[in-house]
Amino acid sequence: MSRAGSGRAVRAGVPVEGPTACGQKVSASPVSVHPMTTKANAKAKTSGVDGSRKVGGGGNRGRGVGAHPAPLLEPRALNRATLARQLLLRRSAGRGVTDAVRHLVGLQAQNVKPPYYALAARLEGFRPEELSTAMEDRAVVRIVTLRSTIHTHTADDALTLRPLVQGARDRELNNFRKGLAGVDLDRLAVIARELVEAEPRTMKQLREELLVHWPDADPFALSVAARCRLPLVQVTPRGLWGRSGQVALTTAEHWLGRPTEPSPGPDAAVLRYLAAFGPASVKDMQTWAGLTRLREAFERLRPRLLTFRDENGVELFDLPDAPRPDADTPAPPRFLPEFDNLLLSHADRSRVVPDGLKGRTWAGNQAYCTLLVDGFLAGLWRQEGDVLTIEPFGRLTKVQREEVVAEAEGLLRTLAGASASYDIRFGTVAA
Known part of the structure; x- marks a missing residue:
């Protein structure tokens, strides 16, 4: 039995059996996850942030205009670079919640808890009430942006990113044209704005009030139209811990007391994306944002960027001063929530998801909480009441198992409070 903190007992290695959050069978025998075997590419290193070193000095700073062919970044090097940007190689100390949300360009937030788990994995000393307070102070908000999904963004980013992705919302709305026959969408937007700014509405309430004006329209399509035409935020207490x-x-304008940015260009977003997720390709960013035709923005910015290539020859762009740690930099275990942007923000996810594990974090539209070991996807996890169950995809070494348990204990100390007692259990996910 190990101690997870004052007043809390954590028991590790308890076998479990039965259905899991993954919809898969858990073996009755406790197991431990194998070391990742992706080859390292640790050439050309210089000092960087987070105690790392960068690929970029020592004669290899990527390709600039008129330079030699772009140097290769293998999956493990890309992994360490992305983990460093994502604050997952070492938790950021002294960084506030709002600053972290800004740096990460938002947190996936379909459900209430994922942003809290995401920050617990990334910030030293994080306390859930810090994010709740930022929401109550309207420094951060919950709003549909990237990939047409709910994200937690800073107020400034909500007012900029929401209009940037309007084209994607328009494409989404096109899927409901049949149910909106005869509906004046401009008038609908005006009426819906008046309703929600008079008093926050649930989607059901908004739908019913719009049906008064268009009784023959599809009710669900009316609510989708309002959501796509307006920058709607989820007001508190939604999202509070x-x-x-x-x-x-x-x-967003009513909640934050200022207008959205009219017609923002993508260039600033490209630089923000590379700072949080790079090195990356044009297609990677398009996957992250849910946008198309971003090549022109990358070409405008090319003189300010470095370029590399991945093992398939795909061109990768990056900021000159961004961290690119050695491929052999240690990466501690991390517990990530469902829909974490680390796993959703690249067209090619091999920098985090090893061959053979693609599709293991999803079942239909459901995503599962994920475990990283040595920087790569290595299992799933779930918490039910006072039990945290870890489901590795393979065998953990003794050292890895101890590190995973220690990380789990830290997560429970952060998110569960110091008084409760929790079990940490290991099982296996059926192939």
């Missing part, structure tokens, strides 16, 4: 409420909506 331990006291979240139902989804109620108003406009």
Whole structure:
């Protein structure tokens, strides 16, 4: 039995059996996850941030205009670079919640808890109430942006990114044209804005009030139209830790007291994306944002960027001063929530997901919480009441198992409080 903190007992290595959150069978025998075997590419190293070294000095700073062919970054080198940007190689100390959300360009937030788990994996000393307070102070908000999904963004980013991705929302709305026959979408946007700014509405309430004006329209399509045409935020208490409420909506402008940025260009977003997720290809960013035709923006920025290539020859762009640690830099275990942007923000996910594990984090539209070992996807995990169950995809070494348990204990100390007692259990995910 190990101690997870004051007043908390954590028991590791307990076998479990039965259905899992993954919809798969858990073996009755406890196991431990094998070391990742991706080859390292640790050439050309210089000092960088987070105690790392960068690929870029020592004669290899990527390709600039008129330079030699772009140097190769193998999956393990890309992995360490991305983990460094994502604050997952070493937790960031002294960085506030709002600054972290800004640096990460938002946190995936379909459900209430994932942003809290995401920050617990990335910030030293994180406390859940810090994010809740930022929401109550309207420094951060929950709003549909990237990939047409709910994200937690800073107020500034919400007002900029939401109009940037309007084209994607328009494409989404096109799927509902049949149910909106005869509906004046401009008038709908005006009416919906008046309704939600008078008082936050649930989607059901908004749908019912719009049906008064268009009784023959498809009710669901009406609510989708309002959501696509307006920058709607989920007002508190929705999203607060331990006291979240139902989804109620108003406009970002009304909630934040200032207008959205009109027609923002993509260039600033490209630089922000590379800082948080690079090195990356044009297609990678398009996957992250849910946008198309971003090549022109990358070409405009090319003189300011370095270029590399991955093992398939795909051109990767990066910021000159961004961290690119050695491929052999240690990467501690990390517990990530479902829909974490680390696993959703590249067209080619091999920098995090090893061959043979593609598709193991999804079942239909459901994503599972994931475990990283040595920087790569190595298993799933779930918490039910006072039990945290770890489901490796393979065998953990003794040292890895101890490190995973220690990381789990830290997660529970952060998110569960110091008084409760929790079990940490290991099982296997059926192939």
